[in-house]
Amino acid sequence: MIIKFExxxxxxxxxxxxxxxQTNSSITGVFGPSGAGKTTLFNLLSGVxxxxxxxxxxxxxxxxxxxxNHVIQGKNRDIGYVFQENHLFPHLSVKKNLxxxxxYIKNKTQYISFDDVVSLLDxxxxxxxxxxxLSGGERQRVAIGRTLLSQPRxxxxxxxxxxxxxxxxxxxxxxLLRINNHFQIPMVIISHHLEDILKLTRKIVIIENxxxxxxxxxxxxxxxxxxxxxxxxxxxxxxFEVAFNSCSxxxxxxxxxxxxxxxxxxxxxSKLLNENIDIGTRxxxxxxxxxxxxxxxxxxxxxxxxxLKGIVKQIIQNYxxxxxxxxxxxxxxxxxxxxxxxxxxxxxxQKIYCQIKANDFDVVHxxxxxxxxxxxxxxxxxxxxxxxVALKY
Amino acid sequence: MLSSEEISVILLTLKVAVTSTLFTLPxxxxxxxxxxxxxxxxxxxxxxxxxxxLVAPPVxxxxxxxxxxGKNGIVGSWLYETLGIKLAFNFAALIIAxxxxxxPLAVRSTKSAFELVDPNYEKASSSLGASKIGTFFRVYLPxxxxxxxxxxxxxxxxxxxxxxxxxxxxxxxxxxxxxIALNVYSNMQIPGKEIQVTRLVIISLIISLLAIIASEYxxxxxxxxIR
Numbered sequence: 001m002i003i004k005f006e007x008x009x010x011x012x013x014x015x016x017x018x019x020x021x022q023t024n025s026s027i028t029g030v031f032g033p034s035g036a037g038k039t040t041l042f043n044l045l046s047g048v049x050x051x052x053x054x055x056x057x058x059x060x061x062x063x064x065x066x067x068x069n070h071v072i073q074g075k076n077r078d079i080g081y082v083f084q085e086n087h088l089f090p091h092l093s094v095k096k097n098l099x100x101x102x103x104y105i106k107n108k109t110q111y112i113s114f115d116d117v118v119s120l121l122d123x124x125x126x127x128x129x130x131x132x133x134l135s136g137g138e139r140q141r142v143a144i145g146r147t148l149l150s151q152p153r154x155x156x157x158x159x160x161x162x163x164x165x166x167x168x169x170x171x172x173x174x175x176l177l178r179i180n181n182h183f184q185i186p187m188v189i190i191s192h193h194l195e196d197i198l199k200l201t202r203k204i205v206i207i208e209n210x211x212x213x214x215x216x217x218x219x220x221x222x223x224x225x226x227x228x229x230x231x232x233x234x235x236x237x238x239x240f241e242v243a244f245n246s247c248s249x250x251x252x253x254x255x256x257x258x259x260x261x262x263x264x265x266x267x268x269x270s271k272l273l274n275e276n277i278d279i280g281t282r283x284x285x286x287x288x289x290x291x292x293x294x295x296x297x298x299x300x301x302x303x304x305x306x307x308l309k310g311i312v313k314q315i316i317q318n319y320x321x322x323x324x325x326x327x328x329x330x331x332x333x334x335x336x337x338x339x340x341x342x343x344x345x346x347x348x349x350q351k352i353y354c355q356i357k358a359n360d361f362d363v364v365h366x367x368x369x370x371x372x373x374x375x376x377x378x379x380x381x382x383x384x385x386x387x388x389v390a391l392k393y
Numbered sequence: 394m395l396s397s398e399e400i401s402v403i404l405l406t407l408k409v410a411v412t413s414t415l416f417t418l419p420x421x422x423x424x425x426x427x428x429x430x431x432x433x434x435x436x437x438x439x440x441x442x443x444x445x446x447l448v449a450p451p452v453x454x455x456x457x458x459x460x461x462x463g464k465n466g467i468v469g470s471w472l473y474e475t476l477g478i479k480l481a482f483n484f485a486a487l488i489i490a491x492x493x494x495x496x497p498l499a500v501r502s503t504k505s506a507f508e509l510v511d512p513n514y515e516k517a518s519s520s521l522g523a524s525k526i527g528t529f530f531r532v533y534l535p536x537x538x539x540x541x542x543x544x545x546x547x548x549x550x551x552x553x554x555x556x557x558x559x560x561x562x563x564x565x566x567x568x569x570x571x572x573i574a575l576n577v578y579s580n581m582q583i584p585g586k587e588i589q590v591t592r593l594v595i596i597s598l599i600i601s602l603l604a605i606i607a608s609e610y611x612x613x614x615x616x617x618x619i620r
Contacts, residue, residue, distance in 0.1 A: 048516065075522055087517035091535045100531075104522030150521045 008054030021215035029197030032207035047074025080152030086143035413491035425503025455561025486563035506540020550604035
């Protein structure tokens with residue numbers, strides 16, 4: 001889905017906002033410090049607020065064009081908004097919260113069912129509870145479910161991790177990927193934690209001091225030399241999708257494929273992978289730039305299980321440190337030090353081995369096999385019936 | 394134990410209290426809502442007018458009602474001449490006096506109940522597709538419900554004890570407009586009626602106490618409910 005802000009100006013008190021960007025991704029992250037204007041962007045997109053100037057477009061539909069005096073009311077935009085404080089109705093049970101939008105969706109195509117939402121977000125045990133009996137993570141899941149059931153065509157999530165403790169953040173990320181994959185619903189996610197966003201997507205919009213300052217794949221933003229502060233090792237994550245290949249129970253390692261040629265070993269410390277995982281299952285991985293070591297040769301007799309051959313594409317030096325982009329069939333962002341450049345005579349175009357421990361890969365999400373099949377073959381109910389009949393005979 | 398005279402006085406009092414509460418409640422919800430959530434020209438005037446009976450001597454309120462709605466009153470004379478409606482010194486007068494006097498108490502309670510509801514729920518509700526009216530009935534009203542109920546109980550209790558405005562506007566006519574308070578007042582003037590007075594006083598105290606306990610209970614529940 002294409003979201004386009006064209007010279008959109010807005011003012012709140014003494015704060016001035018200016019958004020001018022376009023993004024086209026299944027998941028877009030909106031990143032910036034607190035108070036930079038991220039929520040204002042959501043308010044303008046969802047119709048909570050109307051800008052003073054400019055044009056907002058969703059695909060080919062013009063939501064706002066101030067010069068033409070054209071403003072589509074928020075409730076007619078079909079945009080789901082999950083607020084930072086989630087605002088679950090305290091007097092209603094979880095089930096009634098989830099079904100709140102039911103009377104208002106008569107005229108919309110219903111493609112997200114109550115049962116699907118409850119099962120995907122594991123809400124079933126919570127249905128009878130009141131919001132005050134839920135933990136932060138549970139509240140967040142119910143709020144996401146409630147918004148999904150209003151059948152939106154786009155889902156906005158404002159700081160979905162802010163009221164969730166660290167251990168549960170990963171869980172929410174996994175749920176978001178699951179929803180995105182299952183319902184094929186585009187999402188825009190606000191967070192001031194880049195590492196959380198990057199576990200979900202590489203397409204980001206950066207908001208600083210009330211302005212959109214960049215909107216692209218984070219790799220391109222960094223390659224172009226913009227926003228050097230983004231690549232601080234603790235914040236930046238290499239994220240990629242791979243396919244499961246095989247598993248060795250004795251070593252407790254799993255082999256996954258980037259493509260036919262590149263195989264890597266990962267361990268299952270996140271416990272997200274199980275023994276019955278099907279070959280070809282898609283897995284989202286993340287890897288910190290600091291966890292990658294560079295070597296000029298392949299080593300034998302080492303505990304490091306991954307030695308990926310690649311070529312140095314670019315070396316970036318700035319006040320944050322020294323980084324290089326290595327192409328191993330896919331691009332990896334590696335954090336190194338000035339000394340290493342000198343010792344290895346590192347230069348662009350050089351052949352190099354990236355050494356990564358199996359443990360350093362973080363399994364963010366394992367996509368359901370069924371989800372993928374449905375997506376790939378675009379199965380309709382009729383197809384399913386035909387297959388069921390065919391299998392019977 | 395109670396004489397038929399006492400029973401009819403008690404029944405009339407309860408009838409007035411219940412009826413006037415039924416009239417007060419929707420008015421209090423509407424006024425509480427606009428005073429808590431809306432900004433409009435003359436808001437302070439509306440608030441002032443609603444609250445006058447709380448501070449003015451009830452007899453004065455009754456007198457003003459008489460000037461306004463009495464047979465020769467500003468509005469009353471027109472009502473009587475064109476529609477033949479008489480509003481003073483009858484059951485209608487009892488209800489009107491009672492509503493006017495108990496309204497400020499009820500509005501205070503409904504207003505604070507609406508103020509306590511986080512307006513962000515409205516944002517959430519409208520993002521889920523609800524209209525303003527839908528949000529009012531599905532979010533604000535249920536969340537403010539304990540406060541509204543406690544306002545109703547207060548209005549009911551206030552109306553039970555109403556004396557000044559009633560005697561000025563509805564009179565003290567036995568069998569027609571004489572409530573517990575007026576009956577106690579009348580019997581206090583007559584020697585030998587002390588026992589009857591005491592009996593009604595005790596009954597009146599019990600009803601009032603129950604109403605206050607109910608109101609306090611609902612107030613506590615309100616905080617728990619909204620959290």
